[in-house]
Amino acid sequence: xxxxxxxxxxxxxxxxxxxxxxxxxxxxxxxxxxxxxxxxxxxxxxxxxxxxxxxxxxxxxxxxxxxxxxxxxxxxxxxxxxxxxxxxxxxxxxxxxxxxxxxxxxxxxxxxxxxxxxxxxxxxxxxxxxxxxxxxxxxxxxxxxxxxxxxxxxxxxxxxxxxxxxxxxxxxxxxxxxxxxxxxxxxxxxxxxxxxxxxxxxxxxxxxxxxxxxxxxxxxxxxxxxxxxxxxxxxxxxxxxxxxxxxxxxxxxxxxxxxxxxxxxxxxxxxxxxxxxxxxxxxxxxxxxxxxxxxxxxxxxxxxxxxxxxxxxxxxxxxxxxxxxxxxxxxxxxxxxxxxxxxxxxxxxxxxxxxxxxxxxxxxxxxxxxxxxxxxxxxxxxxxxxxxxxxxxxxxxxxxxxxxxxxxxxxxxxxxxxxxxxxxxxxxxxxxxxxxxxxxxxxxxxxxxxx
Amino acid sequence: xxxxxxxxxxxxxxxxxxxxxxxxxxxxxxxxxxxxxxxxxxxxxxxxxxxxxxxxxxxxxxxxxxxxxxxxxxxxxxxxxxxxxxxxxxxxxxxxxxxxxxxxxxxxxxxxxxxxxxxxxxxxxxxxxxxxxxxxxxxxxxxxxxxxxxxxxxxxxxxxxxxxxxxxxxxxxxxxxxxxxxxxxxxxxxxxxxxxxxxxxxxxxxxxxxxxxxxxxxxxxxxxxxxxxxxxxxxxxxxxxxxxxxxxxxxxxxxxxxxxxxxxxxxxxxxxxxxxxxxxxxxxxxxxxxxxxxxxxxxxxxxxxxxxxxx
Numbered sequence: 001x002x003x004x005x006x007x008x009x010x011x012x013x014x015x016x017x018x019x020x021x022x023x024x025x026x027x028x029x030x031x032x033x034x035x036x037x038x039x040x041x042x043x044x045x046x047x048x049x050x051x052x053x054x055x056x057x058x059x060x061x062x063x064x065x066x067x068x069x070x071x072x073x074x075x076x077x078x079x080x081x082x083x084x085x086x087x088x089x090x091x092x093x094x095x096x097x098x099x100x101x102x103x104x105x106x107x108x109x110x111x112x113x114x115x116x117x118x119x120x121x122x123x124x125x126x127x128x129x130x131x132x133x134x135x136x137x138x139x140x141x142x143x144x145x146x147x148x149x150x151x152x153x154x155x156x157x158x159x160x161x162x163x164x165x166x167x168x169x170x171x172x173x174x175x176x177x178x179x180x181x182x183x184x185x186x187x188x189x190x191x192x193x194x195x196x197x198x199x200x201x202x203x204x205x206x207x208x209x210x211x212x213x214x215x216x217x218x219x220x221x222x223x224x225x226x227x228x229x230x231x232x233x234x235x236x237x238x239x240x241x242x243x244x245x246x247x248x249x250x251x252x253x254x255x256x257x258x259x260x261x262x263x264x265x266x267x268x269x270x271x272x273x274x275x276x277x278x279x280x281x282x283x284x285x286x287x288x289x290x291x292x293x294x295x296x297x298x299x300x301x302x303x304x305x306x307x308x309x310x311x312x313x314x315x316x317x318x319x320x321x322x323x324x325x326x327x328x329x330x331x332x333x334x335x336x337x338x339x340x341x342x343x344x345x346x347x348x349x350x351x352x353x354x355x356x357x358x359x360x361x362x363x364x365x366x367x368x369x370x371x372x373x374x375x376x377x378x379x380x381x382x383x384x385x386x387x388x389x390x391x392x393x394x395x396x397x398x399x400x401x402x403x404x405x406x407x408x409x410x411x412x413x414x415x416x417x418x419x420x421x422x423x424x425x426x427x428x429x430x431x432x433x434x435x436x437x438x439x440x441x442x443x444x445x446x447x448x449x450x451x
Numbered sequence: 452x453x454x455x456x457x458x459x460x461x462x463x464x465x466x467x468x469x470x471x472x473x474x475x476x477x478x479x480x481x482x483x484x485x486x487x488x489x490x491x492x493x494x495x496x497x498x499x500x501x502x503x504x505x506x507x508x509x510x511x512x513x514x515x516x517x518x519x520x521x522x523x524x525x526x527x528x529x530x531x532x533x534x535x536x537x538x539x540x541x542x543x544x545x546x547x548x549x550x551x552x553x554x555x556x557x558x559x560x561x562x563x564x565x566x567x568x569x570x571x572x573x574x575x576x577x578x579x580x581x582x583x584x585x586x587x588x589x590x591x592x593x594x595x596x597x598x599x600x601x602x603x604x605x606x607x608x609x610x611x612x613x614x615x616x617x618x619x620x621x622x623x624x625x626x627x628x629x630x631x632x633x634x635x636x637x638x639x640x641x642x643x644x645x646x647x648x649x650x651x652x653x654x655x656x657x658x659x660x661x662x663x664x665x666x667x668x669x670x671x672x673x674x675x676x677x678x679x680x681x682x683x684x685x686x687x688x689x690x691x692x693x694x695x696x697x698x699x700x701x702x703x704x705x706x707x708x709x710x711x712x713x714x715x716x717x718x719x720x721x722x723x724x725x726x727x728x729x730x731x732x733x734x735x736x737x738x739x740x741x742x743x744x745x746x747x748x749x750x751x752x753x754x755x756x757x758x759x760x761x762x
Contacts, residue, residue, distance in 0.1 A: 013462055170462060242753060255754035326455045337456040353461075360455045366524065367566040369468055372701035381750040383701070403752055411460030418468045419566075425458040 003208055005233035006243040010377045010412045012170050012236050012333055018209070019171040019332065019353075022299045023291050028177050029302060031316045034104055036078055036307030037089060037344040038064065041097035043137040044144045045071030050098055056083040061111040061284050064100050073135040073145050078286040078305035081105035092329065092336045092343070099344070102307070113282035119192040122279055127196035134278035135285045135347070140164055140175075140239065140268030141330055143348040146275070149267075150197060152260045158197050159263045160249055163190050163272055165206040165213065166232055166239030169331025172351040174289040175269045177301045179206065179213035182273055183220035187227060189272030192279045197265070200226040203248055204269075209234040236333060237410040241266045243379050255406050270350070285347060294354035295322040304345055311341040313352060325360025328353055333411045366419040374413035374423060380406050384413035384423045391426040396437070399430045407431065471649055471696075472525035478643035479532050479691065481636035486629035489594035490540035494629045497542050498535035504551030505531030512560045526565050530554050533573040533691055536630025537684070538580075541590050550576040570738050571695045574688075578731050591626035631687040641690045650694040653706045658689040661714020669722050685717065688730040698738040705744040713737040 013019050041047035048065030052058060058077040065075030081103045088096040116122045116130060132147035152158070163186065167175040179186060190202045204221065206214050208231050221227045230248060232238050242253045244266055251262040259266055267275075270288060277283045286306055290313070293299040297318025304313065310327065314320060328335035329349045345352070374384035382403055390398035407427045414423040487495045509527035513520045534554055538547060554576035559568045581588045631637070644650045659680050667676035680686065693699060693713055700709045717733035 010464075012460075012464075019462075246753070252754050252756040254756070255752075257754070324452070324454060326457070326461065328459075328461060330459075332460060332462040334459045335461060336459070337461075338454060339456060340452055340454060355461065359461075362455070362457055363463075366468055366521065367564060369471075369526075369566045369696045370699075370701060371471065371696040373464075373466075375701050375750065380753040382752060383745075383749065385701075406752060406754055409459075415460050415462065416464050416466075418464070418466050418471055420463060420467070422458075424460060428458060 003231045003233050004205075004247040005235055005238065006240075006247045006379055008377060008381070008412075009235040009237065009243070009379050010415055011234070012412075012415050019293070020173050020176075023171075023173045023293050023301055024176060026173075026177070026299070026301050028181055028289055029300065031302045031308070031313070032079065032104065032106070032305055033308045033312040033316075035084070035101060035309065035312075036104065036305055037099050037101045037309060038075060038078060038307035039089065039091065039097055039099045039344065039346060040065045040075055041091055041094065042075065042143060042306075042346045042348065043073050044142065045069075045148070047097060048072060048075045050086045050100055052077075052083050052086065052100060054083055054085055057081070058083060058102060059109050059111045061113065061286060063284075064102075065098075067132070067135075071145060071148055073132060073137055073147070074284075075100075076135055076284040076286050077102055078307050079104040080107050080109040090339060090343070092338070099307075115282035116279045119188045119195065119276065119279055122192065122195070124195045124198070127192050127275075127279060130278050130282075131275055134274065134283070136271060136274045136278060137285075137347050138268055139270035139274060139288060139348060139350065141169075141334065141348050141350055143346065146267070146271055149260075149265060150193060156260050157263055158199050158260060158265055160201045160203060160265075161190060161194055161197070161199055162244055162248055162264060162266045163202065163204040163269055164239050164241075164244060164266050165204055165210070165217070165269045166244065167210070168207060168234070168236045168238040168240075169333055169335075169351070170236075171293050171353050172291045172331050173293075174291045174301055174350050176210050176213050178269055178273060178289055179210070180216050183216045185273040185276040186217070186269050187220045187224055187272075188280060189275035190227060190267070191224060192275055193265075193267065193272075194226060202227040204229045205232050205238075205244055205248060206230070207232045207234040207238055236412060237379055237408070240379060240408055240410060242408065255403070288345075288347060288349070290345060290349055291351040292317045293351070295320060295324060295356040295359075296354050297321045306347055307344045309342060309344050310338060310352060313345070314341060314354070320354060322356040324354045325357035326355040328355075333415065334409065363420045365421045368419055368421060371418060373416040373418065377412040377416045379410060379412060380408060382407060384427070385421075387430070388421060388423050388426050391430040394433075396430055396434050400434060404430045405434060466648075468526070469524050472529050474644065474647040474649040475529050475691070476525065476532060478640040478647075478649070479529075479536065479630075481639040481643075482536060482630045482633065482687065482691075483532065485633035485636040486536060486540070489632050490592065490629060494540040496544075497538055497540060497547055497629060498532065500544060500547045501535030501538070501551050502528055502531035504548045505534065505555050508552045508555035509560070512556055516560070518564070521565065524565065527555060530559070530572045533630075534576055536687070536691075537573060537577045537628050539588065539591050539627075540629050541587075541592060543587060546580060546584055546587055550580045553579055566697055568697055569742070570735055571692050571698045574692050574731055574735055574738075578735060581728060581731065591628075593626050594632060628684065628687075630691075631684045634681055634686050637686045637690050644690065644694070651706070653703065654694045654699060654710045655689040657707055657710035658693050658714045659685060661711045662689075662717055665715050665718035666722075669718060679718070679721070683721075684730040688717075688734055692730075693734050693737070695738075698741060700741040700744040700748075702745060702748055702750050704750075705741070705748040708748060709737050709741055709744055712740070 046068040085101040089099040091097045136146045137143040554572035558572040558575040666679040717729035720729035
């Protein structure tokens, strides 16, 4: 089979097998902790509104946060027990957010479930509402509400659904293990979406450093309608939505547009499995698979309840092997740093990586030598060194002209830079600034209209 | 618990500026070794003096200007070695020192230091020395290879005499600057640069090919074309000077145009110019043009595809 890929890109931690060696052969195991803290702000869009109060008894799968509008999903209790608190907790990146703390009674009492039955026989119209009701968001890390992705109006059509099993990020093996151990569920989820959208082309994309997963998925797609496995070259960011779409369909998502503009939808393998759970069993999203690795004694792939606290998870993994210098959710290329280990996991937490003090040290920037490594790395084809000059001067107009808004913040340029320049942080700063400015302008224009 | 917080990425390639400079130094070693072997102790003195002067000049500037001292990035050492290799083995000591200080202080630091100079420091220094002391700079001697009883004989560059055989040119049995004497050693250096990923193949290969083709076109003789790429500083310039990161373009297409035009200018100067110094000026002129090439020949950016392919 011809392996597909995109232009440019990098091979991070190539000599260290992308940091995946210590967990790739570990089976997924369950871990349920004593207390969970479930954030109401786990999706892009509006946070959910808590509908329980301190002292309430809740069941597993019970709605504890209601969706606020279309661009929002409900939040469910991931354990049964007593609500200890409904209060604000710090979040990653945004300000404080509401969260519900539940003391686990370990009875595992579920709410009444309403399964829709086999994905091949379910009423297609019921699939997308079920996905929203189950609180499913993109589980590859972006946490975009899945039902929003699958709902498109004004004449837009979809002809290809791509399941993202690339797992190009470093350190993570959660998707890999899921593909090995639960391959049928992934195909079920994909089929449910294909039937809901009336699409007959489903492609499961997997990098060629995961040939065991390719074999498992190939077995699982046997006899399933319109579904095939596509082997991709191992290269970062192969699992980037835009990169996958171009590699598989030859089409480019237009600048500022969405995948559906080129008739494609990309879903993570974990999202597909969650969709299958929602349709077949009627179960909401209450757990996920997370790779815990780095400076912990017993690295693991764990099935964790949403809201499990990092400290408990590290404890389950034998504790810290060394003094931690940095802990982040996700892989090393795009992961978000934690302020401390009291942070609970979210629906999007695919990995917890602990770095020791040495690995956490950052180096000072040295001058740009124009070596062009950033340009050769950029999967979008930008000139990172030029954008950096503009962004550092806060010349956002110039940054915009250099297409900073097309940057996907994959970190490839910053990884390659021999002068260790803070390229990606500068671009994030510029992008956030430009987006905020545009939003303010829009709000001002709206205000003017109303008057 | 105190945790460090930073934005992603949290890992970096082990290749640093210092390591890249080290690769260049290693790649220069075969040429330096052959130069010393061919010309003897005087060549070693010139190389050593150029290296020491460049590093001292960089250190002094950064101290005087109260900048962080970045001698450790090895870039000044690279400039020194390249400048030394660009000089004849008979260069007087004061000329080497002046050249080094000019390269570092005027060409590199006055324009902002590493990464901001618009000319290759070593090459610009060579051009200045050539204009100032043309006699010293073109006082070439025949390699002696430490043979007893053979005296160094002053000769003109083979481009002026057209006397050497191709094999002599390739192996380094002809007069010239210290670095350009052995083409085999320069190619070994190119191999090191390519294998370590320090430079990409486009600039050196296309520059040499361009010189070959244009000479063939203008003289009508393939022998003359082969002679052109093996004599003088074409190969050394193509491998070690035209590929300087700071002063060469970045995008693939811009690199191709840069190397192609540099080759053309070299041939034009050699064929029609009043003296055989094409490589220096050919590359310097294209150095100046490289920011423009980068600007007008950008990469295609994702997301601006014209039509959507059918499924």
